[in-house]
Amino acid sequence: MTDNSQxxxxxxxTAPHAGEARSARDHRHDLWFRRTVCxxxxxxxxxxxxxxxxxxWGGAEAFRTFGLDFFTRTDWDAVAGRFGAVVPIYGxxxxxxxxxxxxxxxxFGIAIFLTEVAPPWLRMPIGSAIELLAGIPSIxxxxxxxxxxxxxxxxxxxxxxxxNLGAIPGIGALFQGPPLGIGTxxxxxxxxxxxxxxxxxxxxxxxxxxxxxxxxxxxALGGTTWEVVWDIVLPYTRSAVVGGVFLGLGRALGETMAVxxxxxxxxxxxxxxxxxxxxxxxxxxxxxxxxxxxxxxxSLIALGFLLFVVTFIVLACARLMxxxxxxxxxx
Amino acid sequence: xxxPNENLYRMRAFKNGIAMVFACAATGFGLLWxxxxxxxxxxxGAAALGPALFTEMTPPPGTPxxxxxxxxxxxxxxxxxxxxxxPIGLMAGVWLAEFARHTRLGMVVRFINDILLSAPSIxxxxxxxxxxxxxxxxxxxxxxxxxxxxxxxxxxxxxxxxVVRTTDExxxxxxxxxxxxxxxxxxxxxxxxxxxxxxxxxxxxxxxILLALARITGETAPLLFxxxxxxxxxxxxxxxxxxxxxxxxxxxxxxxxxxxxLAWAGALVLTxxxxxxxxxxxxxxxxxxxx
Numbered sequence: 001m002t003d004n005s006q007x008x009x010x011x012x013x014t015a016p017h018a019g020e021a022r023s024a025r026d027h028r029h030d031l032w033f034r035r036t037v038c039x040x041x042x043x044x045x046x047x048x049x050x051x052x053x054x055x056x057w058g059g060a061e062a063f064r065t066f067g068l069d070f071f072t073r074t075d076w077d078a079v080a081g082r083f084g085a086v087v088p089i090y091g092x093x094x095x096x097x098x099x100x101x102x103x104x105x106x107x108f109g110i111a112i113f114l115t116e117v118a119p120p121w122l123r124m125p126i127g128s129a130i131e132l133l134a135g136i137p138s139i140x141x142x143x144x145x146x147x148x149x150x151x152x153x154x155x156x157x158x159x160x161x162x163x164n165l166g167a168i169p170g171i172g173a174l175f176q177g178p179p180l181g182i183g184t185x186x187x188x189x190x191x192x193x194x195x196x197x198x199x200x201x202x203x204x205x206x207x208x209x210x211x212x213x214x215x216x217x218x219x220a221l222g223g224t225t226w227e228v229v230w231d232i233v234l235p236y237t238r239s240a241v242v243g244g245v246f247l248g249l250g251r252a253l254g255e256t257m258a259v260x261x262x263x264x265x266x267x268x269x270x271x272x273x274x275x276x277x278x279x280x281x282x283x284x285x286x287x288x289x290x291x292x293x294x295x296x297x298x299s300l301i302a303l304g305f306l307l308f309v310v311t312f313i314v315l316a317c318a319r320l321m322x323x324x325x326x327x328x329x330x331x
Numbered sequence: 332x333x334x335p336n337e338n339l340y341r342m343r344a345f346k347n348g349i350a351m352v353f354a355c356a357a358t359g360f361g362l363l364w365x366x367x368x369x370x371x372x373x374x375x376g377a378a379a380l381g382p383a384l385f386t387e388m389t390p391p392p393g394t395p396x397x398x399x400x401x402x403x404x405x406x407x408x409x410x411x412x413x414x415x416x417x418p419i420g421l422m423a424g425v426w427l428a429e430f431a432r433h434t435r436l437g438m439v440v441r442f443i444n445d446i447l448l449s450a451p452s453i454x455x456x457x458x459x460x461x462x463x464x465x466x467x468x469x470x471x472x473x474x475x476x477x478x479x480x481x482x483x484x485x486x487x488x489x490x491x492x493x494v495v496r497t498t499d500e501x502x503x504x505x506x507x508x509x510x511x512x513x514x515x516x517x518x519x520x521x522x523x524x525x526x527x528x529x530x531x532x533x534x535x536x537x538x539x540i541l542l543a544l545a546r547i548t549g550e551t552a553p554l555l556f557x558x559x560x561x562x563x564x565x566x567x568x569x570x571x572x573x574x575x576x577x578x579x580x581x582x583x584x585x586x587x588x589x590x591x592x593l594a595w596a597g598a599l600v601l602t603x604x605x606x607x608x609x610x611x612x613x614x615x616x617x618x619x620x621x622x
Contacts, residue, residue: 026519027519029519029521030519030520030521032521033520033521033524034426034430034520034521036422037422037423037425037426037429037430038426038430039422040418040419040420040421040422040423040426041422041423041426041427041431041440043419043423044419044423044440044443044444044447044491044492044495045439045440045443047443047447047488047491048443048446048447050458050462051450051454051455051458054457054458054461054462055454055457055458055461057461058457058460058461058465105357106357106360106361107357107361108357109353109354109355109356109357109358109360109361110354110357110358110361112350112354112357113354113355113357113358114358116354117351117354117355118358126358126362128613129362129365130361130362130365131609132606132609132610133365133369135545135546135605135606135608135609136368136549136602136605136606137548137549137550137551137576137601137602137605138549138551139549139551139576139579139580139598139601140368140372140549140598140601140602141368142580142583143372143579143583143594143595143598144367144368144371144372146583146584147371147375147583147591148367148371193364193365193368196361196364197365200361224343224344224346224347225347225350225351226346226347226349226350226351227343227347229350230350247449250449251449253451254449254450254451254452254453254454255451256451256452256453256551256552257551257552257576257580260552260580261583261584281451281453281552284453284457284552285453285552285555288457288460288555288556289477289555289556289559300457301457301460301461304453304454304457307451307453307454308450308451308454311449311450311451311454312446312450315445315446315449315450316442316446319442319445319446
């Protein structure tokens with residue numbers, strides 16, 4: 001003990017400058033370390049601006065040539081050099097809307113099942129199965145859609161839809177068309193299957209953040225499971241649930257491969273959901289590497305810019321709504 | 332007793348019953364599709380699986396072959412993506428967790444990163460095309476166009492947000508006492524971060540890298556016009572290169588039966604690889620928690 005402290009005093013007495021130099025060096029290293037990691041974070045920040053900027057720049061020729069007409073024209077003719085974005089925009093919106101229409105209730109049901117209904121031993125396996133499936137590459141969904149679901153659709157579902165829904169006045173026009181198998185409805189269904197795991201896992205996660213005292217009080221008052229879910233869990237998590245749905249919408253809007261396989265890449269505007277169509281992402285995937293004129297390429301990049309802006313807005317809304325719940329949790 | 336009350340009870344029980352049946356049916360419905368997809372992939376893929384798949388090149392229609400060059404291309408580009416993306420992601424994650432936890436700028440970066448995490452991958456491909464391929468092509472007098480390098484960079488853009496997010500989260504989970512103990516001993520901050528906090532969070536950080544790899548494994552859309560594709564074996568970073576998802580896409584869209592079989596085999600290998608990666612990352616996290 002005395003030896004040690006003696007040795008220490010000797011060291012400190014003989015080398016006071018060494019200690020100072022060392023602390024100065026550490027300080028310098030810390031500063032550089034801090035600057036480096038901060039630089040990396042700024043790269044992330046800059047990426048977003050670069051993506052928006054470069055796609056806007058790449059699409060400038062199309063915007064200059066067509067002006068605002070780009071968003072109102074329906075013709076897409078690579079040979080004549082006329083490009084209008086209405087059909088892809090319409091296709092993107094309709095397929096995503098259909099996907100949400102199917103996926104949201106189903107995801108809600110699965111999330112109720114996982115948090116309130118299923119016995120505890122069943123929750124883990126089903127929950128992780130769904131999360132694992134969220135990781136399956138979208139190209140697998142597309143292939144399955146093309147080789148398995150589209151024939152099934154053309155053979156059984158489309159004729160049935162044609163016969164039963166096509167005759168309804170008003171909305172009948174939506175369901176009339178040849179039983180091709182591929183088309184807007186098929187793409188919507190494949191997309192729905194794809195985004196279902198995403199929405200389910202968000203809902204499942206946020207449902208679990210509801211304080212159990214809240215739920216138990218409601219049960220103690222005699223509430224049924226459904227009443228607890230609808231009147232307690234859902235109001236408590238409302239903003240996050242909407243956020244999860246928007247997250248799914250963001251995925252659906254930008255999804256490429258699952259849609260490209262089954263949408264048919266047709267540039268005609270058609271009221272029927274059974275007809276082939278095209279979406280922004282599928283047009284880019286199908287035509288970009290084969291686009292030979294600058295204008296064609298520029299029009300595709302302009303579509304990409306549009307897609308980026310729209311998904312940015314949707315995803316930003318999603319994140320803001322998810323953040324609202326975590327703020328509530330923090331209180 | 333009073334019948335209006337009884338009616339109300341019956342109504343509520345009935346409503347609850349319907350909701351419960353709906354929840355169970357939804358779960359069954361959801362799992363049905365997913366199981367159907369998996370079974371289709373396994374059955375169709377297993378039929379074309381064989382050693383030739385990994386040793387022979389992508390064939391013209393009508394001749395037997397494999398996907399060896401595509402596997403190699405995917406491997407090369409994934410390695411490149413991890414090599415470029417992981418350090419940037421790690422560093423940005425460290426900054427978020429250690430230096431900017433509650434700052435406004437930190438919040439902004441986190442927000443932007445979350446958006447990048449689910450941004451459409453095809454737009455990232457367009458970004459690399461306009462910001463990398465076009466300038467490089469102009470500089471090299473159109474000698475270099477679509478390239479493995481461009482494909483790898485595109486995939487790196489997909490790696491970064493995943494790594495940033497997991498690193499940030501995992502570092503934030505480490506107790507503050509760990510940092511204080513190290514700083515109290517006079518350890519400089521960079522050493523404390525790299526050798527103590529990051530080491531304590533190792534399992535989580537590795538999980539993030541595995542998840543990023545799983546994400547880029549099946550990525551197709553942006554590779555279509557960055558790495559393009561190549562029928563032959565190529566290891567030149569400045570030349571177009573084949574990749575499994577792109578070959579699967581092209582073969583599946585073709586009218587040839589034997590190409591379809593190869594596409595299914597490729598799809599099966601992709602699926603198995605991705606599922607293995609996510610299982611592995613789960614196991615790593617579970618083992619880490621049990622300590």
